Amino acid sequence: xxxxxxxxxxxxxxxxxxxxxxxxxxxxxxxxxxxxxxxxxxxxxxxxxxxxxxxxxxxxxxxxxxxxxxxxxxxxxxxxxxxxxxxxxxxxxxxxxxxxxxxxxxxxxxxxxxxxxxxxxxxxxxxxxxxxxxxxxxxxxxxxxxxxxxxxxxxxxxxxxxxxxxxxxxxxxxxxxxxxxxxxxxxxxxxxxxxxxxxxxxxxxxxxxxxxxxxxxxxxxxxxxxxxxxxxxxxxxxxxxxxxxxxxxxxxxxxxxxxxxxxxxxxxxxxxxxxxxxxxxxxxxxxxxxxxxxxxxxxxxxxxxxxxxxxxxxxxxxxxxxxxxxxxxxxxxxxxxxxxxxxxxxxxxxxxxxxxxxxxxxxxxxxxxxxxxxxxxxxxxxxxxxxxxxxxxxxx
Numbered sequence: 051x052x053x054x055x056x057x058x059x060x061x062x063x064x065x066x067x068x069x070x071x072x073x074x075x076x077x078x079x080x081x082x083x084x085x086x087x088x089x090x091x092x093x094x095x096x097x098x099x100x101x102x103x104x105x106x107x108x109x110x111x112x113x114x115x116x117x118x119x120x121x122x123x124x125x126x127x128x129x130x131x132x133x134x135x136x137x138x139x140x141x142x143x144x145x146x147x148x149x150x151x152x153x154x155x156x157x158x159x160x161x162x163x164x165x166x167x168x169x170x171x172x173x174x175x176x177x178x179x180x181x182x183x184x185x186x187x188x189x190x191x192x193x194x195x196x197x198x199x200x201x202x203x204x205x206x207x208x209x210x211x212x213x214x215x216x217x218x219x220x221x222x223x224x225x226x227x228x229x230x231x232x233x234x235x236x237x238x239x240x241x242x243x244x245x246x247x248x249x250x251x252x253x254x255x256x257x258x259x260x261x262x263x264x265x266x267x268x269x270x271x272x273x274x275x276x277x278x279x280x281x282x283x284x285x286x287x288x289x290x291x292x293x294x295x296x297x298x299x300x301x302x303x304x305x306x307x308x309x310x311x312x313x314x315x316x317x318x319x320x321x322x323x324x325x326x327x328x329x330x331x332x333x334x335x336x337x338x339x340x341x342x343x344x345x346x347x348x349x350x351x352x353x354x355x356x357x358x359x360x361x362x363x364x365x366x367x368x369x370x371x372x373x374x375x376x377x378x379x380x381x382x383x384x385x386x387x388x389x390x391x392x393x394x395x396x397x398x399x400x401x402x403x404x405x406x407x408x409x410x411x412x413x414x415x416x417x418x419x420x421x422x423x424x425x426x427x428x429x430x431x432x433x434x435x436x437x438x439x440x441x442x443x444x445x446x
Contacts, residue, residue, distance in 0.1 A: 057083055057087055061083060061096075064096065065436075091119075091121030094113050094114070094116040095113070095114065097113040098111075111138075114130050121379070123149065125372075128150035129302070131146045131161070132144075145401070147161075152365050153372075157209075164268075219284040221241070224237060225241070227240070228241060233263040235260075238260045239258060306340055306343055312347070316353050320356065326359045333354060336350045344381075347374075349374075354370045355367045355386075364396045368393045368394065368397075371390040383413055384414050391405075391426065395426065398437065400437060403426070407423050407426050407427045408427060
């Protein structure tokens with residue numbers, strides 16, 4: 051029935067079945083996809099969601115583990131695995147929750163699953179020196195003072211649905227919030243995160259850009275009349291409702307030359323040790339870049355990740371590096387993976403660090419960088435063993 055049909059069309063057909071409630075049909079097609087392309091992480095992920103919804107938890111775990119194998123450290127995959135393994139394998143679930151908290155630092159369910167406590171006095175185990183991370187770091191949503199209780203409840207419900215893998219329901223809630231508050235950067239950002247979790251990174255990027263426009267009121271090259279034009283784009287709201295293809299682009303807010311200027315400024319500021327200013331410059335470069343400039347966005351997100359790392363903001367740097375990888379997994383460099391590994395190591399997430407360093411060795415590092423990477427792998431493995439021993443003593 052599907053012989054000769056491109057995988058992209060099969061994925062679209064399966065998604066349409068899933069959104070219309072025909073899960074059995076969707077599962078059949080996703081299984082067909084992974085039989086043709088066993089390394090298709092997106093198909094494995096969607097299969098895991100559907101199997102979980104139908105109560106086939108063992109098969110769902112297998113699917114999510116395959117998704118994680120071929121696309122490591124994907125936040126929603128880590129969340130789903132942590133929840134599914136909470137009773138079956140608490141130790142593994144705890145480690146997965148720890149990794150997932152990088153992407154969802156305020157998720158109470160993940161905090162509950164990650165129940166292993168480290169000794170209070172273990173600063174000597176840090177892989178690299180870092181400055182303390184303030185309690186209010188990594189608040190993507192900004193101030194909550196203007197939200198009314200009903201909106202709070204809806205946002206909480208949407209985030210909970212996403213964490214459970216019920217993406218179409220989560221997107222529907224964000225869509226209703228967007229109709230009520232079209233100028234809310236928080237709602238646009240939430241919608242983008244829901245779409246990313248559902249496996250639609252391009253549409254998520256459009257929403258993130260929109261959120262950046264609304265939150266960056268001081269950006270001189272963004273015109274307010276363009277903001278109004280985007281606010282009235284009903285097709286984007288509809289796309290959020292049914293996850294179908296967006297047929298038109300968000301109006302451009304800058305050009306490549308201007309974005310390059312911000313990018314180069316970020317590089318110069320970072321070399322001068324002005325990391326906070328560099329972060330702002332990289333964000334302007336990302337926000338002003340034309341949508342089709344994927345290679346440039348990868349570089350800008352990597353630059354932002356480096357500046358965040360230099361500032362000791364390791365969780366944010368990991369998300370920045372991961373964003374760069376998600377834009378174009380094939381273009382990820384050894385240095386990006388090395389930097390991501392360093393961020394994981396700084397957070398004492400040594401197993402994740404080893405994964406990144408090991409992959410970096412296969413991505414064109416020079417001789418000195420290879421030697422340094424191998425030393426980091428050796429040290430992280432040693433620290434991971436020591437960490438496991440400490441946790442074992444605590445759990446007794």
